[in-house]
Amino acid sequence: MRAENSATPETAIAVDDRVSEARRGPGSGVVLAGLGVLAFSLTFPSTVWGLESFGPWSLVALRSALAALVAGCALLAGRVPAPGRRHWTGLAVVAGGVVVGFPLLTSLALQTSTSSHAAVVVGLLPLTTALLSALRTGARPPRAFWAAALAGAAVVIAFTVGQSGGKLSGGDLYLFGALLVCAAGYTEGGRLARVMPGWQVIGWALVLVLPLAVAGAAVALPLEPVHLTAHGVVGLVWVAVGSTFLGLYVWYRGMAEIGVPRASQLQLAQPLLTLVWSFLVLGEEVSGAAPVAAVAVLVCIAVTQRAGSPGARRRREADSPVGS
Numbered sequence: 319m320r321a322e323n324s325a326t327p328e329t330a331i332a333v334d335d336r337v338s339e340a341r342r343g344p345g346s347g348v349v350l351a352g353l354g355v356l357a358f359s360l361t362f363p364s365t366v367w368g369l370e371s372f373g374p375w376s377l378v379a380l381r382s383a384l385a386a387l388v389a390g391c392a393l394l395a396g397r398v399p400a401p402g403r404r405h406w407t408g409l410a411v412v413a414g415g416v417v418v419g420f421p422l423l424t425s426l427a428l429q430t431s432t433s434s435h436a437a438v439v440v441g442l443l444p445l446t447t448a449l450l451s452a453l454r455t456g457a458r459p460p461r462a463f464w465a466a467a468l469a470g471a472a473v474v475i476a477f478t479v480g481q482s483g484g485k486l487s488g489g490d491l492y493l494f495g496a497l498l499v500c501a502a503g504y505t506e507g508g509r510l511a512r513v514m515p516g517w518q519v520i521g522w523a524l525v526l527v528l529p530l531a532v533a534g535a536a537v538a539l540p541l542e543p544v545h546l547t548a549h550g551v552v553g554l555v556w557v558a559v560g561s562t563f564l565g566l567y568v569w570y571r572g573m574a575e576i577g578v579p580r581a582s583q584l585q586l587a588q589p590l591l592t593l594v595w596s597f598l599v600l601g602e603e604v605s606g607a608a609p610v611a612a613v614a615v616l617v618c619i620a621v622t623q624r625a626g627s628p629g630a631r632r633r634r635e636a637d638s639p640v641g642s
Contacts (some may be wrong), residue, residue: 321506337396338620340467343635346572346575347571347572347573347574347575347576347581348576348580348584349572349574350414350568350569350571350572350575351568351569351572351573351576351581351584352584353565353568353569354565354566354568354569354570354572355551355584355587355591355602356591357560357561357564357565357567357568357569358440358561358565358569358585358588358596359587359588359591359592359594359595360556360560360561360592361424361556361557361561361565361592362424362428362433362436362437362592362596363433363553363592363595363596363599363600364376364553364556364557364560364597365424365425365428365433365553365557365563366428366433366553366600367426367537367550367552367553368381368425368550368553368554368557368607369425369428369429369550369594370545370547370549370550370553371544371545371546371547371549371550371551371553371554371555372542372544372550372554373538373541373542373543373544374422374425374426374428374429374542375422375537375538375541376538376539376542376544377532377554377557377612378418378421378423378425378534379531379532379534379535379538379539380439380531380558381421381507381554381557381558381562382417382418382421382524382527382528382530382531382534382558382562383528383531383532383535384554384555384558385417385524385559385562385563386524386525386528386531387528387620388524388558388559388563389517389520389521389522389524389525389563390521390524390525392464392517392521393521393522393525394517398518398521400522400616401514401518401522405510405513405514405522406512406526406558408506408507408509409510409519409522409523409526410523411502411503411506411526411527412453412503412507412510412519412523413503413523413526413527414499414503415485415498415499415500415501415502415503415504416499416500416504416520416562416566417501417503417520417523417527417562417563418527418530419468419495419496419499419500419503419522420496420499420500420503421498421557421562423492423493423495423496424436424492424493424496426489426492427489427490427492427496428489428583429489430489431490431493431602432596432602433592433595433596433602434592434593434596434602436489436493436591436592437474437588437589437590437593437596440474440585440588440589440592441471441474441475441477441586441589442471442474442497443465443500443501443504443582443585443588444470444471444582444583444584444585444586445467445468445470445471445582446497447465447497447500447501447503447504447505447578447579447582447585448464448467448578448579448582448583450501450502450504450505451505451508451577451578451579451582454505454506454509455505455509455578458576459579459580462621463579463583463621463622465621466582466583466618466619466621466622467618467622469614469618470583470586470614470615470619470622471586472623473586473611473614473615473618474586474589474590474611474615476611477549477589477590477607477611480607488612504573504578504582507519507520507523507566507569507570508570508573508574508577508578508581509578510570511570511571511573511574513573515565515571516566516567516568516569516570516571516572516573516574517570517571519570520562520563520566520567520570521563521565524562524563525590544552554631556569569581579622580622583618583619583622584619586615586618586619587612587615587616587619590611590612590615630633
């Protein structure tokens with residue numbers, strides 16, 4: 319009886335919330351989430367490179383399959399047991415949002431939109447993620463947080479729309495759809511990362527998509543032209559390993575440590591970083607307003623991080639009347 323009971327440990331995948339709380343570090347969480355933003359900022363330029371060699375459907379299928387193979391090898395090497403049944407619905411949301419939906423919709427959009435213009439979707443992503451997180455988890459950031467988040471989103475939107483001449487492109491419907499599915503995937507992934515390591519969240523989501531990715535690649539590759547170039551291969555490898563696996567790993571781990579709302583606001587810097595990479599890598603023009611927008615966004619990020627910090631919450635709780 320004892321031997322039988324000891325053969326079914328479940329602590330390897332489901333981490334007790336108290337353990338998760340004990341290992342948190344707000345500073346390290348900000349750094350990890352910031353590294354995720356840095357990785358994500360290269361996604362659009364890398365996708366543009368990838369589209370030089372592959373069609374949009376082929377590129378998404380190949381990036382998902384390659385990332386899933388990397389994740390599967392990591393899970394096998396770590397001898398990680400499968401998640402509990404209660405986690406698979408959330409993992410399916412992560413897979414549908416950040417592994418399939420966002421890459422596919424943005425790849426379709428980037429056929430007609432520039433990388434700089436596509437950054438507008440990321441300008442709205444932090445606010446959308448914070449809103450969905452509040453609805454999904456019941457988190458209630460203070461008014462100062464929401465004011466700074468709205469201000470940061472307004473700055474980014476005004477700057478990116480100004481960059482595109484104030485016009486909406488044909489790919490904007492794809493971009494707005496990508497915004498919604500990605501915010502849902504971020505929210506659910508951040509919640510799951512509180513009960514299992516972040517790399518396992520994205521790892522199992524990728525493994526879940528692997529059969530679909532392989533089938534999609536088998537169908538898309540014969541139908542879409544393939545012209546292999548160095549740019550195309552580098553772009554594919556980065557969006558698969560850098561953005562999809564490594565980027566999401568540190569991103570979800572950071573969200574687990576500092577919370578989804580605070581982490582999401584770090585993405586206010588992502589459009590401006592994308593504009594820098596678009597200028598350096600793709601040769602796209604960037605206006606002189608970029609430094610002004612960057613400073614304004616950094617101020618907004620600082621306010622959201624301070625307003626949403628544990629210390630700020632404790633001060634608000636101490637100041638509030640008992641029983642209110």
